[in-house]
Amino acid sequence: MRRKTMQSVTIRDIYKETNSFLNQKVELSGWIRTVRSSKAFGFIEINDGSFFNNLQVVYEESLPNFMEIGKLTISSALRIQGTLVPSPGAKQPFELKAENIEILAQSAADYPLQKKRHTFEYLRSIAHLRPRTNTFAAVFRVRSVVAYAIHKFFQEKGYVYVHTPIITGSDAEGAGEMFRVTALDMAKPPQDEAGDVDFTRDFFGRETSLTVSGQLNVETYCMAFRNVYTFGPTFRAENSNTARHAAEFWMIEPEIAFADLHDNMNLAEEMMKFIIQYALDNAPEEMAFFNNFVDKTLFDRLKNILNSEFGHVTYTEAVEMLEKENDKFEYPVHWGTDLQTEHERFLTEKIFKKPVFVSDYPKDIKAFYMRLNDDNKTVAAMDLLVPGVGEIIGGSQREERLEVLQSRMKEFGLKEEDYDWYLDLRKYGGVKHAGYGLGFERVIMYLTGMSNIRDVISFPRTANSCEF
RNA sequence: UCCUCGAUAGCUCAAUGGUGGAGCAACCGGCUGUUAACCGGUAGGUUGUAGGUUCGAGUCCUACUCGGGGAGCCA
Numbered sequence: 001m002r003r004k005t006m007q008s009v010t011i012r013d014i015y016k017e018t019n020s021f022l023n024q025k026v027e028l029s030g031w032i033r034t035v036r037s038s039k040a041f042g043f044i045e046i047n048d049g050s051f052f053n054n055l056q057v058v059y060e061e062s063l064p065n066f067m068e069i070g071k072l073t074i075s076s077a078l079r080i081q082g083t084l085v086p087s088p089g090a091k092q093p094f095e096l097k098a099e100n101i102e103i104l105a106q107s108a109a110d111y112p113l114q115k116k117r118h119t120f121e122y123l124r125s126i127a128h129l130r131p132r133t134n135t136f137a138a139v140f141r142v143r144s145v146v147a148y149a150i151h152k153f154f155q156e157k158g159y160v161y162v163h164t165p166i167i168t169g170s171d172a173e174g175a176g177e178m179f180r181v182t183a184l185d186m187a188k189p190p191q192d193e194a195g196d197v198d199f200t201r202d203f204f205g206r207e208t209s210l211t212v213s214g215q216l217n218v219e220t221y222c223m224a225f226r227n228v229y230t231f232g233p234t235f236r237a238e239n240s241n242t243a244r245h246a247a248e249f250w251m252i253e254p255e256i257a258f259a260d261l262h263d264n265m266n267l268a269e270e271m272m273k274f275i276i277q278y279a280l281d282n283a284p285e286e287m288a289f290f291n292n293f294v295d296k297t298l299f300d301r302l303k304n305i306l307n308s309e310f311g312h313v314t315y316t317e318a319v320e321m322l323e324k325e326n327d328k329f330e331y332p333v334h335w336g337t338d339l340q341t342e343h344e345r346f347l348t349e350k351i352f353k354k355p356v357f358v359s360d361y362p363k364d365i366k367a368f369y370m371r372l373n374d375d376n377k378t379v380a381a382m383d384l385l386v387p388g389v390g391e392i393i394g395g396s397q398r399e400e401r402l403e404v405l406q407s408r409m410k411e412f413g414l415k416e417e418d419y420d421w422y423l424d425l426r427k428y429g430g431v432k433h434a435g436y437g438l439g440f441e442r443v444i445m446y447l448t449g450m451s452n453i454r455d456v457i458s459f460p461r462t463a464n465s466c467e468f
Numbered sequence: 469u470c471c472u473c474g475a476u477a478g479c480u481c482a483a484u485g486g487u488g489g490a491g492c493a494a495c496c497g498g499c500u501g502u503u504a505a506c507c508g509g510u511a512g513g514u515u516g517u518a519g520g521u522u523c524g525a526g527u528c529c530u531a532c533u534c535g536g537g538g539a540g541c542c543a
Contacts, residue, residue, distance in 0.1 A: 036502050043502050056503075073494085091503055114479065114493050115504050121535060122479070176542065213543090238541060239469060251543060330539090341539075394543060439543030452536095464534085 010050035014084060018094060021084045026096070028055070029079045029104065031132070034115050037070035044069070046078065046096075052138060052285040056087065056095040063101060074115070075107035075132065120455050127459055127468050135294070138286035139456055142279055143444050149278035150231060150252055150440075153271055159254065160225040164214030166233065169206055170418070177237040178209035179247075210235035214253050215435060216369075216422055219398065222255040222433055223425050229254040231440075239463050243452040244390065244442065248461040255435035261371075261380040261397040264434035265357050268384055268393050269310045271438075272355065276302050279447050287447075295449025301387065302447070304354060311348075311356030315339075315378065318347055318358050338365045341390060348385040355386045368412040369422075370396040371432075372404055382436070389446045395436020402426040 008027045030048030037043075040061045045054040057080055059069055072078075079102040087095040112126055113133060123130040130136040151161065167181050183203035184190065192198040199207045214230040221228045234251040254271075256263060280287055280302065291298040313321070322333040322343050331340050339347075339358070348356050359382040360373060370379035384393035399405045405426060409416060416423065444456040454460040459468045 034503080034505090036505050037499095038502075038505090039499055041501075043505085045503075058501080087501095089501065089503070109494055110478065111493090112478065116479080116492060117504080118479065119536095124535090234543080236542075240541060241469080242539085242541090243537085245542070249543070338541095391543070437543055442543060 011046075011048045011053065011055045012051035014055060014094070015051055015053060018084075022094060023083065023085060025081065025083050025099075027079065027081045028096075029077065030055075032072055032074055032076050032078065032107075034074065035070065035072055042066075042070050044078070046080070047137075052134075052141065052283075052289065056089070056092050057082070057098050057101075058095055059098040059101060063098065065101065065103065068103065069101055072103070073107045073109055073111055074113060075111050077104040077107075078102065079104055120452065124454055124460070125467075131458075134289060136455070138283075138289045139444070139448055139450060140458065142283050142286050142290075142448055143456060145283045146275055146279055146444060146447065147231075147440070149275040149282075150271075152278070153274045154227075154229045154254065157227065159227045159229050160221065162214075162218050162221045162225075162228050162230050163232065164211065164217040164230050166211055167204075167208050168211045168217075169204065169208050170216065176212050177239075178212055179235050179237045181208040181210060212236055213251070213437065215255070215437065216419075218253055218255045218435070219425060219433065220421070222257050222435070223428075223430065226257045227254070228256075241463055243454075244445075246441065246453050246457060246460055246462050249453070249457065250440035252438040252440060253435060255433060257433045258431055259397075259434050260432055261359060261382060261434055264395055264397060264436060265310075265312070265359070265382055265384075268357075268382075268395065268436055268438075269355075272310075272384075272443075273306055275443065276306060276447065290448045290450075298449045308354050310384070311352040311354060313347070313352075313356060313358055314360045315358055315362065316360065318343075321351060322346065336362055336364070344383075344385045344390050345387075348390075349387045353387070355384055355392075358383050358385060363408075366396070368408045368414060369398050369405070371399045372408065380434075384436075386446055388449075389442050392442045392446060393436050393438050395434065397432065397434040400426060400430045400432050402430070 009021065011028065011030065014021050014026070028046075028048055030046040033045040033047050033054050035042060035044050042059050044057040044059065046057050047054045059066065063069065080096060080098050081100040082096045082098040084094055085097050087093060089095070113129055118133070123133065123136065131140055154161070184197070184201070190198040190201045199205075202208070211234060213234060214232065218228055218230045230251070230253045232250065233248055235248055236245075237247065238245065254267060256267060287298070316335065318339065319333050319335050322329075322339075325346065326332040328346070329340070329342055331342070333339070333343055338361075347358070348354070359380070360378040361381045362377060363370075363372060363379045366379050366381045370381045372379055380397035382395050383391050386392050399408060402423065405423065406416065409419065441453045441456050445451065445453065448456065450456050454462065
């Protein structure tokens with residue numbers, strides 16, 4: 001085929017630059033999504049992975065392999081040469097009239113995906129094939145687009161992307177149960193004189209784990225680069241069995257210097273709006289699909305957020321608001337304990353009806369590194385609650401005063417020698433700084449309306465489940 | 469980890485304690501521009517696993533495994 005008359009294109013090219021391909025000869029390769037065959041002609045819906053929408057291919061009995069094509073099963077791969085023409089059918093603006101169809105690969109008859117709807121539970125059991133479905137194609141393209149949006153947002157502000165370690169020697173980053181990392185023979189681990197496992201003979205000469213947060217590490221780079229962020233995998237060995245928790249998930253953790261809790265919340269709001277707008281602009285077909293088939297209120301919800309200021313309420317104010325509604329709750333609210341899921345949902349879904357920051361929590365229910373407020377009772381912590389998902393961001397201004405941090409560590413029973421490098425940050429020009437953690441999967445859930453975290457991670461790892 | 473619901477054909481689901489079915493998919497055939505195409509036919513089952521009750525269990529009981537929903541923990 002000569003280049004002049006036959007150019008190899010993607011379905012994305014055809015949809016994005018239709019005019020330059022209409023009534024032209026083109027060549028493309030892809031996988032069959034459906035075949036509808038008649039006696040003398042047939043239709044193939046083909047998808048080449050480049051674009052959410054399929055392309056309809058029309059083929060007629062003049063093709064030498066006409067009979068063979070009609071018997072192909074879903075997911076067989078084809079290379080097609082033909083002319084892109086306006087379609088008489090109502091459901092697509094154009095179609096490819098095939099002049100030659102080469103069968104690149106036949107799919108076996110027991111291909112488990114069908115043309116009809118499958119349950120998400122079933123598709124999870126074939127996680128290696130589910131990206132070939134509309135829903136998961138949309139989820140994972142949006143995930144990719146949003147990951148890029150996050151880098152774009154921070155990079156354009158001059159933030160430095162820091163790769164914090166996956167393996168950590170800190171045994172108390174304070175964010176949850178950890179997975180142990182070891183090279184010891186678990187059947188016969190070396191023991192010390194007390195009969196305990198002797199980790200000094202392990203690979204690193206000490207106990208090590210998978211990270212539960214890059215925060216403490218990234219704070220060190222914050223004191224060098226001013227504004228930094230991490231974006232990487234995080235591991236929690238919590239036995240959580242919910243639709244919002246995974247043992248392996250991705251987290252974004254910005255950390256900003258010369259900044260307080262309000263700067264932190266402003267950054268979080270600006271970031272959320274940026275990535276929502278970016279997803280709507282750069283994956284419009286996928287987002288429309290979610291709005292039509294997954295959550296009919298999605299567009300209204302997202303546009304409402306883009307056009308409104310996020311709510312702000314202190315923990316103390318929130319407790320006062322919720323106490324008036326105590327008859328509605330299974331667990332009544334009172335000052336001093338953390339808000340229950342039902343309280344958080346009521347705040348964001350019923351009272352504010354939009355994302356809301358809750359700030360200044362009691363010091364006893366938050367981490368040691370959060371900055372103590374002047375009331376000596378609360379810390380400069382903030383959670384961002386969003387309708388439908390709940391907590392999506394948790395952050396704080398960090399305690400920059402060495403003596404206060406030391407006394408807080410004492411209250412938490414933490415040994416200073418385990419955190420000497422962290423304390424050094426306060427000794428050597430430590431300034432006020434703040435940051436937050438954003439659960440990447442929870443953002444994707446929020447942006448797509450998908451309701452289970454297992455359906456926004458390619459191969460989910462959860463308690464009792466590590467397939468593929 | 470706790471509460472709760474569930475597991476039947478490849479998929480989605482039926483079946484009063486008494487002979488396990490349907491739609492879709494697969495396969496065979498038909499077909500008028502179809503679009504979750506349509507029409508006819510064929511094949512497909514150790515009812516999640518292990519016990520128990522009963523003349524008889526997909527159905528009732530117990531345990532376990534896996535999955536859904538909710539809670540705790542959190543991002």
